[in-house]
Amino acid sequence: MSNKNKLFSGFSSVAIHGGHDKDPSYAHLTPIYASSTYVFDEAEQGMRRFAGEEKGYLYGRWGNPNTTEAEDKIAALEGFGVTDENGNPIVLKAILHASGMAAISTMLIATLKAGDKILSHYSLYGGTQQLIEIVLAPLGIEVIIIDLRDLNAAADAIKLDSKIKMLYLETPANPTIQCVDIDELTRLAKFNNLIVAVDNTFATPYLQQPFKYGVDYVVHSTTKFLNGHGTAIGGVLISKDLAHMSGYITKVHHLLGGSSNPFDTYLLTQGIKTLEVRMERHCHNAMEVANFLEQHPAISKVNYLGLISHPDFDIAAKQMKHPGAMLSFEMKSGLDAAKKFIDKLQMCIRAVSLGTCDTLLCHPASMTHFSVPKEKREQYGITDSLIRMSVGIENVQDILADLEQALR
Ligand SMILES: *Cc1c(COP(=O)(O)O)cnc(C)c1O
DSSP: OOOTTOOOSSHHHHHHHTTOOOOTTOOSSOOOOOOSBOOOSSHHHHHHHHTTSSOOOOBGGGOOHHHHHHHHHHHHHHTTTOBOTTSOBOOOEEEEESSHHHHHHHHHHHHOOTTOEEEEETTOOHHHHHIIIIIIGGGTOEEEEEOTTOHHHHHHHHHHOTTEEEEEEESSBTTTTBOOOHHHHHHHHHHTTOEEEEEOTTTHHHHOOGGGGTOSEEEEETTTTTTOSSOOOOEEEEESOHHHIIIIIHHHHHHHTOOOOHHHHHHHHHHHTTHHHHHHHHHHHHHHHHHHHHHOTTEEEEEOTTSTTSTTHHHHHHHOSSOOSEEEEEESSOHHHHHHHHHHOSSSEEOSOOOSSSOEEEOTTTTTTTTSOHHHHHHTTOOTTEEEEEOOSSOHHHHHHHHHHHHO
16 A cells, blocks of 8 residues: 555654555565666557656656655655645645755746846855856846845835845754744735745754745755755755646756756655654754853854744744754854864764754854855854854763863
8 A cells, every 4th residue: 555645643654654655576665766767568658658648757867766755755744734725735746856956956947037036035055145146147037135034124125126036035044043934024925926935954844844834935955954864965846836846847857957866865765754853852952052052151152043042033933843953153262262172073073064963063164164255254144263063863961071072
């Protein structure tokens, strides 16, 4: 029996069984379909499949059983418990990509054209910002960046420029873990007929479900918490416009060629199964770490959505189940102290990226933002001593002990 369209009452049941189809050879897990092409019994069958009259795979870039399972699982999670205007369970379609950037590229290229503008917040993921500036700007698609926590500023910006076609939200976002109000901003955008897209990577569908507020698209870098183990790069684009997703957007995805591969997709599918238990532990540990850091004499500031001191505490409490696993902090002494601290870590890992079982720490000023001039960095809150932390699911006393000895 297929678990495909079953409605489970719990999130983890969907995470584990959702999207799974019984394997023709009775393998428990969907095997890795390492095959670039698919076979026809006869030419007529090929014709029927190409015409869409008969279901079946054709060519690896256009999908395989591993892709279908991951896509259906993620769509079920993103829509878990979410209802449409009529109170019926929402139905979503997900398209898996080779990376978060590939998913974002498909979405932007498929929905915008020359002359259109994107309205967004000033702490966009670096890759997204550069995609817009380096690739889309020469094609005539521009971005307007403002502080979207100011709803009046958002309303004014939309009123002032009729070329704005899309509101692009990323919440929570780097590096100071800012949040914007998905509900209020989506209302405003929909009143003005804008497309609304949300990068939900930091939160995952377990903590936050933007489709509750009527957004059009959600993207994830599945590389992060969805995979959860740091074993593969991947991305996903999700929408409730099923016809558009199966039609034009799938076409654009196939033509841009950013398809995932069976092995990475297999790893993603296994990783997602533990999303709920991992996120619970991630968030629990992050709260403990934030409390520890906030009281530590060497630390001047902690940015964590679970702390009342965070300016976006209320927005996070309104739209997220827990405050997440991402935090950042500033040390009282500057650049050298921050580098020394990072170098002294023994268990926690010095690396960029986020969302793995392991605790990861990075020092943006010497790593991701090394090439950005100091004044520009600081505008985005990236001071010399800022450390970003993706709190892992190790035993929290070991994380705290490692931080303690490194801060000494
Ligand atoms: C990592 C990340 C991306 C890009 O994803 P890749 O899988 O690296 O291509 C996009 N948005 C956010 C918020 C990210 O953290």
